[in-house]
Amino acid sequence: MTLGRAVCIVLASATVCAAGEPRDLPSLDRALGDAIRTYDPAAATAVLSEVRVARSSSGSPQLAELHARAALAVAELLRIELEELAPGEGEQRRLLGLRIDAAAEDGLHVLDGLPETSELQRTRADLIATMIRSDFRAKKYEQSFRAAVERALALDPRNARAWVSSAKPYLFAELEQGGDVVEAVRRLDRALELDPRLESARLLRAVAHDKAGDPAAAERDWQVALRANPQCRPALERVGPSP
Amino acid sequence: MSWRRAVAIALAVLTAAAAVAASRMRVDNRLERWVDTDPGEARRYHEFRDLFGSDEFVVVALSGEPIFDPDSLDAMVAAQERLEAVPGVTRVDSLAVVYRELFGGEDPEALEAEATSTPFYRGLLLSDDGADAAMLVEVDPVAEPEARHRIVADLRRAVEPLEGHGFSIELVGSTVLVDALDELSKQEALRTFPAAMAASLLVLALLLRSLRGMIVAAACSGATVLLTLGLMVVTGRELHMVSTALPSLLWVLALGNSIHVLQRYQRLHEQHPVDDAIGEAVADASLPCTLAALTTALGFVSLVTADMAPVREVGVFAALGLLLSLPVNLVLGPELIRLLRVPARRSVARAGARWSGRAVLRRPRLVLAAAALVAVAAAAMVPFIRVEANPLAFLPSGHEVTKAFRSVGERIAGFHSLEVVLQSELPWTDPRLWPVVDGLQARLEASPVVAKVVSPLDLLRKLRQWQRGFDAADYALPASREEAEDLLAALDGRGRALVHRLVAEDGRTLRLSAIVNEMDEGKFLALVASTRRDLAELPGGVDGWVTGMVLRLVEAQRGLVSSQLRSLGLACAVIFVAIGFGLRSWRLGLLSVPPNVLPVVVVFALMAVAGIPLDAATVMVASVTLGIAVDNTIHLLTTFQRERVLGGSRRLAVARAVEHVGAAMLVTTATACIGFFSLCLSAFVPIRDFGLLAGSALVVALAAALWMVPAMLTVKEKVP
Numbered sequence: 001m002t003l004g005r006a007v008c009i010v011l012a013s014a015t016v017c018a019a020g021e022p023r024d025l026p027s028l029d030r031a032l033g034d035a036i037r038t039y040d041p042a043a044a045t046a047v048l049s050e051v052r053v054a055r056s057s058s059g060s061p062q063l064a065e066l067h068a069r070a071a072l073a074v075a076e077l078l079r080i081e082l083e084e085l086a087p088g089e090g091e092q093r094r095l096l097g098l099r100i101d102a103a104a105e106d107g108l109h110v111l112d113g114l115p116e117t118s119e120l121q122r123t124r125a126d127l128i129a130t131m132i133r134s135d136f137r138a139k140k141y142e143q144s145f146r147a148a149v150e151r152a153l154a155l156d157p158r159n160a161r162a163w164v165s166s167a168k169p170y171l172f173a174e175l176e177q178g179g180d181v182v183e184a185v186r187r188l189d190r191a192l193e194l195d196p197r198l199e200s201a202r203l204l205r206a207v208a209h210d211k212a213g214d215p216a217a218a219e220r221d222w223q224v225a226l227r228a229n230p231q232c233r234p235a236l237e238r239v240g241p242s243p
Numbered sequence: 244m245s246w247r248r249a250v251a252i253a254l255a256v257l258t259a260a261a262a263v264a265a266s267r268m269r270v271d272n273r274l275e276r277w278v279d280t281d282p283g284e285a286r287r288y289h290e291f292r293d294l295f296g297s298d299e300f301v302v303v304a305l306s307g308e309p310i311f312d313p314d315s316l317d318a319m320v321a322a323q324e325r326l327e328a329v330p331g332v333t334r335v336d337s338l339a340v341v342y343r344e345l346f347g348g349e350d351p352e353a354l355e356a357e358a359t360s361t362p363f364y365r366g367l368l369l370s371d372d373g374a375d376a377a378m379l380v381e382v383d384p385v386a387e388p389e390a391r392h393r394i395v396a397d398l399r400r401a402v403e404p405l406e407g408h409g410f411s412i413e414l415v416g417s418t419v420l421v422d423a424l425d426e427l428s429k430q431e432a433l434r435t436f437p438a439a440m441a442a443s444l445l446v447l448a449l450l451l452r453s454l455r456g457m458i459v460a461a462a463c464s465g466a467t468v469l470l471t472l473g474l475m476v477v478t479g480r481e482l483h484m485v486s487t488a489l490p491s492l493l494w495v496l497a498l499g500n501s502i503h504v505l506q507r508y509q510r511l512h513e514q515h516p517v518d519d520a521i522g523e524a525v526a527d528a529s530l531p532c533t534l535a536a537l538t539t540a541l542g543f544v545s546l547v548t549a550d551m552a553p554v555r556e557v558g559v560f561a562a563l564g565l566l567l568s569l570p571v572n573l574v575l576g577p578e579l580i581r582l583l584r585v586p587a588r589r590s591v592a593r594a595g596a597r598w599s600g601r602a603v604l605r606r607p608r609l610v611l612a613a614a615a616l617v618a619v620a621a622a623a624m625v626p627f628i629r630v631e632a633n634p635l636a637f638l639p640s641g642h643e644v645t646k647a648f649r650s651v652g653e654r655i656a657g658f659h660s661l662e663v664v665l666q667s668e669l670p671w672t673d674p675r676l677w678p679v680v681d682g683l684q685a686r687l688e689a690s691p692v693v694a695k696v697v698s699p700l701d702l703l704r705k706l707r708q709w710q711r712g713f714d715a716a717d718y719a720l721p722a723s724r725e726e727a728e729d730l731l732a733a734l735d736g737r738g739r740a741l742v743h744r745l746v747a748e749d750g751r752t753l754r755l756s757a758i759v760n761e762m763d764e765g766k767f768l769a770l771v772a773s774t775r776r777d778l779a780e781l782p783g784g785v786d787g788w789v790t791g792m793v794l795r796l797v798e799a800q801r802g803l804v805s806s807q808l809r810s811l812g813l814a815c816a817v818i819f820v821a822i823g824f825g826l827r828s829w830r831l832g833l834l835s836v837p838p839n840v841l842p843v844v845v846v847f848a849l850m851a852v853a854g855i856p857l858d859a860a861t862v863m864v865a866s867v868t869l870g871i872a873v874d875n876t877i878h879l880l881t882t883f884q885r886e887r888v889l890g891g892s893r894r895l896a897v898a899r900a901v902e903h904v905g906a907a908m909l910v911t912t913a914t915a916c917i918g919f920f921s922l923c924l925s926a927f928v929p930i931r932d933f934g935l936l937a938g939s940a941l942v943v944a945l946a947a948a949l950w951m952v953p954a955m956l957t958v959k960e961k962v963p
Contacts, residue, residue, distance in 0.1 A: 090313065090316065090317030090320055090321075090348050090349070091313070091314070091317060093347070093348050093349050094313060094348075094349045097347075097349040133347040133349065134344075134345060134346050134347030134348075134349070134350070135344070135345045135346075135709070136345050136346045136347070136350060136353055136357075136713055137346075137347065137350070139709065139710075139711075139712040139713055140712065140713075174735040174736075175735075176732060176733045176734055176735055177733050177735070
């Protein structure tokens with residue numbers, strides 16, 4: 001167990017003790033959905049803590065799956081905070097990095113004990129993606145990320161989230177290292193065909209359009225994302241609140 | 244109004260205008276100023292810069308804290324960002340940038356493994372023991388002095404917060420060195436000139452025994468200095484590390500002729516009214532003063548044959564200054580004497596001159612034998628002169644920049660580079676070329692003065708390691724040209740920029756940058772020589788040459804010896820012909836050779852014995868000494884000729900000549916020597932050495948003029 005995971009468990013126990021009566025699975029699921037929708041890492045962390053405690057007395061696969069999703073939500077929301085850090089805030093970057101890695105490792109650990117599904121592999125890929133924050137880490141995790149994405153799509157070619165995951169390397173890599181915005185947009189289009197309400201696909205496509213030099217298309221996606229979720233932080237930061 | 248008064252007023256007005264212009268004088272010690280000697284080398288160097296960019300960099304050395312501690316790295320990243328924001332900085336390489344760009348600023352252990360597991364960073368960004376780090380800051384090579392000073396100050400400010408984290412910071416590199424030279428020479432210009440002036444004036448007042456006489460002489464010298472500096476400013480010239488000595492030099496040189504006029508006036512004024520004494524003194528002094536100024540100016544003009552532009556510049560402006568001193572001393576000076584009513588005084592130097600003349604005339608052969616002995620002994624020492632090419636040696640040994648260079652050179656990295664350019668028929672990604680490049684790199688690295696050789700092949704090794712997941716075992720050359728090209732094709736813009744600093748766009752011209760941690764010229768030139776030998780033995784299809792700013796500087800300095808001899812030979816020929824022509828006697832022209840060459844030979848011997856190198860400043864000593872020494876001889880010989888016309892023996896004519904002008908010679912030499920010796924107060928080593936040598940040379944020159952000339956003129960006459 002890493003130091004980060006130990007810290008998470010101690011914090012989780014402390015949070016649950018402070019919160020009082022534990023919530024049931026549907027409540028936790030809803031709470032996690034709310035945390036994701038409002039881009040609230042503290043709320044997601046609270047859910048993750050509760051799920052961890054709940055799992056210590058229950059072997060429910062649904063709870064384990066929620067555990068992995070909560071870990072992913074925490075990692076991704078913290079990752080957004082990390083991206084917003086100003087250069088030179090090394091100490092904060094390192095602390096956030098530790099928390100992201102701890103959440104991601106926790107989630108990956110949970111996934112190891114679950115039966116393989118497309119969504120499980122997609123979650124694995126996205127958990128790994130949160131740990132890729134530098135060239136060094138890209139080299140370290142790239143292969144396992146690609147393997148998980150390919151497996152997810154092989155298991156279910158209609159998994160919209162897996163298509164979003166598969167678009168990430170094309171969107172974020174440099175041209176010389178396999179970056180291809182057109183391919184990223186194609187994959188994100190596919191994801192939105194399968195699930196037009198998928199916020200992550202919409203946001204990434206906006207970024208992709210921006211990168212491809214099509215600000216009008218990007219603006220349309222930002223606006224759609226904002227209409228679907230008025231609390232969508234990336235869209236709010238980009239275009240401001242919708243009228 | 245007489246024409247003399249009109250000219251005097253015009254000179255005074257011009258001097259005032261020149262003073263205003265001189266107040267805008269700037270100082271520039273850029274290394275580029277010193278190296279325009281070989282157009283071929285210059286072309287190659289510019290070609291190198293066009294291909295690969297600047298070889299001018301500042302090393303920021305960090306020590307005293309664990310480098311791979313997260314806090315240290317954060318502080319370094321912050322410093323990196325501040326350095327990158329400094330105007331004039333074109334690039335910053337450091338472990339901080341690797342940490343930031345490759346490791347996202349959050350994996351210090353991984354960075355430590357990356358930095359220490361291969362030799363890639365050692366000797367450049369990291370010390371061998373991993374305890375100290377360096378940040379390489381590439382700066383704009385065309386920076387002007389003010390911009391350079393601002394850059395260095397900004398760099399210091401940018402890294403200052405690192406000291407708050409416990410780091411010791413040292414800055415080295417050519418930009419820092421030149422800035423230190425700029426600052427020191429500025430300080431020295433302000434310090435040595437007033438010191439030379441004050442010392443000269445004190446001695447002058449004592450010897451002339453007249454405050455008003457001293458004021459006249461000081462005003463004439465001051466006007467000469469201001470007119471020359473004003474002329475420099477108007478023609479767009481700046482002071483540099485050699486020409487900072489020019490004001491002091493002109494001060495003492497101009498003083499010589501004004502003293503001769505003053506002494507003649509004072510002697511005549513004992514028996515004649517002021518106006519008559521002035522007219523007679525000017526008439527009497529015009530020929531020797533003009534001849535002396537012209538010959539001294541010719542001595543300086545001989546410096547135009549020097550290879551270094553700053554030395555040529557000093558020669559030209561010193562000569563112009565001396566020409567300007569003529570109207571100042573022969574027109575403005577006498578008008579000032581008239582205005583101030585300078586009183587007649589019997590100089591204390593007269594008794595000394597008379598005694599000296601009598602003593603020599605009793606034993607002329609002994610004097611000549613002693614002179615011959617000194618000349619032979621001095622000539623034997625001349626071959627032992629060493630030629631210095633260490634700009635660091637221009638600073639005093641205790642200077643913080645000197646200490647920083649030593650410290651950084653010993654612990655972390657080098658501070659200047661020898662650039663090796665290879666041109667191949669094969670593309671650089673062709674493995675058949677790699678053994679040649681690696682072999683050359685290994686031979687360069689075998690030199691004790693090379694801290695590191697930056698090679699494009701090492702970059703290729705590193706790219707392969709990164710591409711394969713950062714494992715140190717993968718730090719090796721690719722297996723094939725295809726693999727190498729794939730690695731390069733995968734580079735982003737940042738990576739391509741890095742490659743293009745080592746490989747030209749054509750892919751067939753490579754740069755090996757040997758980072759040198761030693762300023763010792765002998766060791767550096769040994770490295771250059773062995774590298775040139777290695778390059779001559781390259782296999783067919785591969786060609787190479789060495790270049791670099793420091794190499795150009797060193798080679799330019801090496802050319803100084805021949806340049807010095809050339810300018811000295813020319814000066815001798817021109818001066819002695821001028822004397823013969825001026826005195827209308829080829830015999831006297833020939834006779835003037837030994838007493839004027841002797842001080843020059845003694846100066847060289849002194850340089851050899853004292854270990855004073857022939858460098859940018861001391862290169863001027865021989866020609867300057869010759870020019871100044873000749874003044875005394877001319878005054879003595881012209882007076883001797885006049886006395887001979889009056890009748891009597893040669894001995895009598897010599898005795899009377901020594902009595903008439905010996906005092907002025909003594910006063911002039913004492914005043915000039917004080918001026919030169921005051922340069923020894925300078926913290927600027929070349930100027931200090933120059934002052935010592937020129938002062939010593941003048942003492943020898945006076946002895947030669949006062950003793951050798953009378954002895955040579957009378958050696959054939961029997962002593963009564």
